[in-house]
Amino acid sequence: MQDKQFGAKSSFGFITVDRISKTFPNGVVALSEFTTHILRGEVVVVIGPSGSGKSTFLRCLNGLEDIDSGSIVVDGIVLDDNKKNRLEIRKEVGMVFQQFNLFPHMTVRDNINLAQRLVRKKTRAEATEMTMDLLRKVNITEKADAFPAQLSGGQQQRVAIARALAMMPKVMLFDEATSALDPEMIGEVLEVMKTLAGEGMTMVVVTHEMGFAREVSDRVIFMEAGKIVESGTAEHFFNHPREERTRAFLSQILT
Amino acid sequence: MNSLSQKARIKIRFFQNPSPLIDILKYLAVILAVIWLISAGTEKLGYNWQWYRVPRYIFTFEDGHLAAGPLIQGLMVTFQISGISLLLSFAIGLTAALFRLSDSRAARFLARCYLEMIRNTPLMVQLFFIYFVLGPVLGIERFFSAVLALSLFEGAYASEIFRAGIVSIHKGQWEAAYSLGLSRFNTYRCILLPQAIRRILPPLTSQGISLIKDSALVSIIAVYDLTMQGQVIIAETFLTFELWFTIAAIYLAVNVTLSVLVNLMEDHLGVQASP
Numbered sequence: 001m002q003d004k005q006f007g008a009k010s011s012f013g014f015i016t017v018d019r020i021s022k023t024f025p026n027g028v029v030a031l032s033e034f035t036t037h038i039l040r041g042e043v044v045v046v047i048g049p050s051g052s053g054k055s056t057f058l059r060c061l062n063g064l065e066d067i068d069s070g071s072i073v074v075d076g077i078v079l080d081d082n083k084k085n086r087l088e089i090r091k092e093v094g095m096v097f098q099q100f101n102l103f104p105h106m107t108v109r110d111n112i113n114l115a116q117r118l119v120r121k122k123t124r125a126e127a128t129e130m131t132m133d134l135l136r137k138v139n140i141t142e143k144a145d146a147f148p149a150q151l152s153g154g155q156q157q158r159v160a161i162a163r164a165l166a167m168m169p170k171v172m173l174f175d176e177a178t179s180a181l182d183p184e185m186i187g188e189v190l191e192v193m194k195t196l197a198g199e200g201m202t203m204v205v206v207t208h209e210m211g212f213a214r215e216v217s218d219r220v221i222f223m224e225a226g227k228i229v230e231s232g233t234a235e236h237f238f239n240h241p242r243e244e245r246t247r248a249f250l251s252q253i254l255t
Numbered sequence: 256m257n258s259l260s261q262k263a264r265i266k267i268r269f270f271q272n273p274s275p276l277i278d279i280l281k282y283l284a285v286i287l288a289v290i291w292l293i294s295a296g297t298e299k300l301g302y303n304w305q306w307y308r309v310p311r312y313i314f315t316f317e318d319g320h321l322a323a324g325p326l327i328q329g330l331m332v333t334f335q336i337s338g339i340s341l342l343l344s345f346a347i348g349l350t351a352a353l354f355r356l357s358d359s360r361a362a363r364f365l366a367r368c369y370l371e372m373i374r375n376t377p378l379m380v381q382l383f384f385i386y387f388v389l390g391p392v393l394g395i396e397r398f399f400s401a402v403l404a405l406s407l408f409e410g411a412y413a414s415e416i417f418r419a420g421i422v423s424i425h426k427g428q429w430e431a432a433y434s435l436g437l438s439r440f441n442t443y444r445c446i447l448l449p450q451a452i453r454r455i456l457p458p459l460t461s462q463g464i465s466l467i468k469d470s471a472l473v474s475i476i477a478v479y480d481l482t483m484q485g486q487v488i489i490a491e492t493f494l495t496f497e498l499w500f501t502i503a504a505i506y507l508a509v510n511v512t513l514s515v516l517v518n519l520m521e522d523h524l525g526v527q528a529s530p
Contacts, residue, residue: 062433062434063433064430064433064434087436090433090434090435090436091436093434094434095430095431095434097427097430097431099425099427101425101427101428101430101431102431103428103431103445103446103450104450105449105450105453114435114437114445115435115436115437118437118438118441118445119435119436119437160431163431163435164434164435167435167436
């Protein structure tokens with residue numbers, strides 16, 4: 001973690017999540033008084049059983065889900081109903097989805113060019129230059145003119161990462177980015193994520209990959225029923241968990 | 256199947272997969288029966304077929320030049336009305352669909368009112384209303400009354416098709432566009448509509464064909480389209496059977512051509528292949 005391309009870790013909160021709550025219309029409580037601070041350059045891995053609210057937490061961070069109460073501040077911008085603020089946050093926060101969500105009617109190049117041209121107002125040449133750089137980074141330059149359906153799952157997810165990076169985000173959110181992949185393709189995607197973490201990108205990662213959490217994360221958050229059960233460094237979390245519930249969860253997934 | 260005799264099995268296979276020759280024979284038999292029925296019926300009526308008098312209403316010779324007869328002139332009016340209405344109805348339909356899907360309660364209400372009002376009243380009443388009530392008030396002439404009525408009518412149905420197409424696009428597409436910072440307008444323009452249009456092309460074609468057929472109704476406000484021209488000629492010549500057959504054949508030819516063209520376009524766009 002020497003090369004800090006995205007700025008050094010600092011002590012102040014880069015993302016401040018203050019007592020956010022969210023209940024879905026069907027009565028399911030996804031988040032309840034959830035509070036955390038994420039530092040610049042920090043890699044936070046969020047784990048927990050299904051239905052614990054980890055994906056909802058991630059989706060609240062860029063406003064994909066609205067919160068019922070509490071506040072979220074990203075890089076000094078308050079995420080509220082103000083459309084301008086919201087747009088700023090959407091530009092600064094990149095997101096990678098479980099189902100990739102590439103645009104099926106566009107080539108890989110156009111998928112990555114699109115937001116650069118429409119949102120960042122770049123010319124086609126400028127956008128394409130950056131796109132090719134990013135495709136080199138995720139190691140898939142030869143597929144620039146292919147359509148998403150012609151790619152494997154792992155390749156699609158790497159393109160999706162490149163597409164999010166093209167907006168030069170300050171934070172990257174990964175929502176179970178490897179869960180829909182065949183086992184042999186998980187490695188190539190995790191590799192790209194590790195590289196990003198090494199460059200100092202601020203990352204919030206919801207995953208079931210404990211290896212990734214152990215190796216790459218600065219902090220692990222274990223949550224259940226919309227609350228943080230336990231939070232700490234990977235070393236602490238995997239080797240000396242305090243809570244009984246954490247131990248039970250770990251014993252289930254690590255055997 | 257084991258208990259069935261060899262003969263029975265052949266019989267079953269025969270009824271499941273009869274040879275194409277059998278199909279053709281059945282088809283011819285049906286056609287012959289229909290022709291026999293009509294000719295027997297008209298004979299009983301004492302109808303005097305005069306097909307030779309029809310071509311002059313399709314094409315006429317003037318000074319050695321081939322000129323369009325009244326039926327073709329009427330067809331051109333039908334084309335004009337249908338063409339303009341088609342474009343307008345798709346524009347109205349898309350707008351209404353976007354209103355229905357918008358966050359604004361007022362826009363959704365407005366679109367809903369439009370849809371229910373148009374869908375639950377007869378096109379003929381709408382035509383009369385626009386021509387006799389709105390026409391004099393707003394100073395709309397005959398032709399544009401017809402275009403307006405047809406566009407509003409077909410637009411209501413097109414809006415439901417557009418809405419279904421947009422809603423059918425996976426939510427993840429919208430979410431990806433959102434998290435990239437795309438505006439709502441650009442999300443529709445670049446992501447949702449290009450994908451939706453591939454899916455809704457088949458029902459939209461049906462709607463277009465309906466529009467051409469419904470355009471026959473404009474004859475009731477005396478717009479000289481294909482149907483109106485036919486009625487005029489029949490009034491003069493009493494060639495009732497010949498002309499209605501001819502007019503039906505012209506509509507059929509136009510709409511079949513349209514279907515085939517859209518089919519080709521679907522193949523080109525890869526409608527079947529889209530996920």
